[in-house]
Amino acid sequence: MFADFYNYWVVIILMMLGFYIVISDSNLIKKMIGLSIFQTSVFILFISMSKVDGGTAPILAEKFTTYSNPLPHVLILTAIVVGVATTALGLAIIARIHAAYGTIDEDIIHALDDDDDSHGDED
Amino acid sequence: MDIQIIVDLCLLTLLTVTAVILLRVQNLLAAVLLSGIYSLLTAGLFVTLDAVDVAFTEASVGAGLTTVLLLGALAITGREQSVKRHSRILPIAVITITAAALIYGTLDMPKFADPNAPIHTHVAPRYIEQSGEEIGVPNIVTSVLASYRGYDTLGEVTVVFTAAIGVMLLLGGRKLKNKDNDE
Amino acid sequence: MMNKKRGLILREVCNLIVPAVLLYALYVQFHGDYGPGGGFQAGVIFAAAVILYALVHGREQVEKVFPPNVIRYFVSIGLLLYAGVGVVSIFMGGNFLDYNVLAHDALHGQHLGILLIELGVGITVAAVMIIIFYVLDKFSE
Numbered sequence: 001m002f003a004d005f006y007n008y009w010v011v012i013i014l015m016m017l018g019f020y021i022v023i024s025d026s027n028l029i030k031k032m033i034g035l036s037i038f039q040t041s042v043f044i045l046f047i048s049m050s051k052v053d054g055g056t057a058p059i060l061a062e063k064f065t066t067y068s069n070p071l072p073h074v075l076i077l078t079a080i081v082v083g084v085a086t087t088a089l090g091l092a093i094i095a096r097i098h099a100a101y102g103t104i105d106e107d108i109i110h111a112l113d114d115d116d117d118s119h120g121d122e123d
Numbered sequence: 124m125d126i127q128i129i130v131d132l133c134l135l136t137l138l139t140v141t142a143v144i145l146l147r148v149q150n151l152l153a154a155v156l157l158s159g160i161y162s163l164l165t166a167g168l169f170v171t172l173d174a175v176d177v178a179f180t181e182a183s184v185g186a187g188l189t190t191v192l193l194l195g196a197l198a199i200t201g202r203e204q205s206v207k208r209h210s211r212i213l214p215i216a217v218i219t220i221t222a223a224a225l226i227y228g229t230l231d232m233p234k235f236a237d238p239n240a241p242i243h244t245h246v247a248p249r250y251i252e253q254s255g256e257e258i259g260v261p262n263i264v265t266s267v268l269a270s271y272r273g274y275d276t277l278g279e280v281t282v283v284f285t286a287a288i289g290v291m292l293l294l295g296g297r298k299l300k301n302k303d304n305d306e
Numbered sequence: 307m308m309n310k311k312r313g314l315i316l317r318e319v320c321n322l323i324v325p326a327v328l329l330y331a332l333y334v335q336f337h338g339d340y341g342p343g344g345g346f347q348a349g350v351i352f353a354a355a356v357i358l359y360a361l362v363h364g365r366e367q368v369e370k371v372f373p374p375n376v377i378r379y380f381v382s383i384g385l386l387l388y389a390g391v392g393v394v395s396i397f398m399g400g401n402f403l404d405y406n407v408l409a410h411d412a413l414h415g416q417h418l419g420i421l422l423i424e425l426g427v428g429i430t431v432a433a434v435m436i437i438i439f440y441v442l443d444k445f446s447e
Contacts, residue, residue: 004234085286195442
């Protein structure tokens with residue numbers, strides 16, 4: 001049973017490591033990196049579900065009859081590109097946060113916000 | 124088949140080691156480069172799992188472009204060290220409970236690389252068998268992506284386009300005056 | 307990303323590599339039907355070559371060849387090409403994005419349709435990545 005599910009369990013461990021980086025680290029760029037680790041490990045889960053024993057890459061050729069399932073590949077291709085689009089947008093937001101607050105540490109930003117709230121209006 | 128399992132296990136172990144080191148490292152430049160290594164190892168894993176198109180995309184986009192974008196963001200924000208301040212009990216409890224629930228969920232999944240899994244027996248054989256006659260393109264992933272599911276790919280290109288518009292709107296205007304210093 | 311003059315080895319190796327990478331991007335774009343590849347990968351590889359040149363020789367040099375005002379239009383041209391193929395199929399009698407009606411034969415129509423939309427995807431992705439790099443670099447000055 002271990003050999004049957006080893007792929008899935010390691011993927012779950014990687015997912016949880018990425019998730020831990022997102023929820024416990026206070027630096028915004030480290031959170032983006034943790035999010036990208038989480039995303040990539042989900043891709044590994046989908047691609048390991050698509051593998052067929054004894055199959056080959058899904059490119060038609062005369063010598064092969066069994067191919068791996070191409071549908072999850074299409075899904076994950078789209079997901080990778082959408083992931084880089086969200087990463088780029090997230091990094092642009094982080095750059096603006098840095099220009100507005102002077103720091104990218106989440107705790108310091110919350111403290112600055114609390115200071116501003118107690119002093120008056122802050123847009 | 125044996126060598127494939129060994130390569131699979133080695134790559135997965137290296138991935139776990141990289142993720143654990145990424146968790147503990149505090150220098151942001153090291154973290155960015157480690158994430159590039161992670162993407163490259165994932166691309167190698169995809170090749171072992173017969174997903175060559177996905178490996179190509181992951182290597183070029185993940186290990187190439189995401190690293191450049193992260194380095195660009197580091198150039199803007201500076202190489203601050205990331206300091207851990209909170210106690211770690213609550214995050215560890217959350218991830219342990221989530222991991223236990225997910226592992227319990229995977230016990231019902233079909234075995235790894237089983238040819239009779241439900242995912243391989245309903246829709247996929249139709250695409251594999253008829254893609255040659257209906258479209259005539261050897262790469263089945265391209266034919267599904269561009270022809271059978273072409274509408275979804277249009278949505279995906281629109282997402283990339285929207286990301287470009289978003290970044291241009293956020294960062295493309297006049298630069299804000301920094302509060303403390305001008306570089 | 308300051309604009310100081312990089313070392314000799316870096317500049318010479320970059321001058322050697324960049325044409326090969328651009329050519330490889332075109333190869334991947336048009337051989338996406340016969341092997342792994344396609345529009346996304348090709349666009350990213352093309353952008354990676356341009357970004358490499360910009361990192362080594364400075365953004366000012368690259369902006370003479372790929373000016374941001376023009377690349378901004380290419381971002382939309384790729385998407386318009388993709389949607390345009392769909393609309394042309396409506397005018398020729400099929401559904402939206404139905405490639406069978408684009409040529410005299412269903413198989414040739416599919417080939418032509420896939421070629422055109424992968425070109426559109428490649429143009430958009432390359433332009434988007436180049437523009438994002440330009441904007442990030444300009445903001446960090």
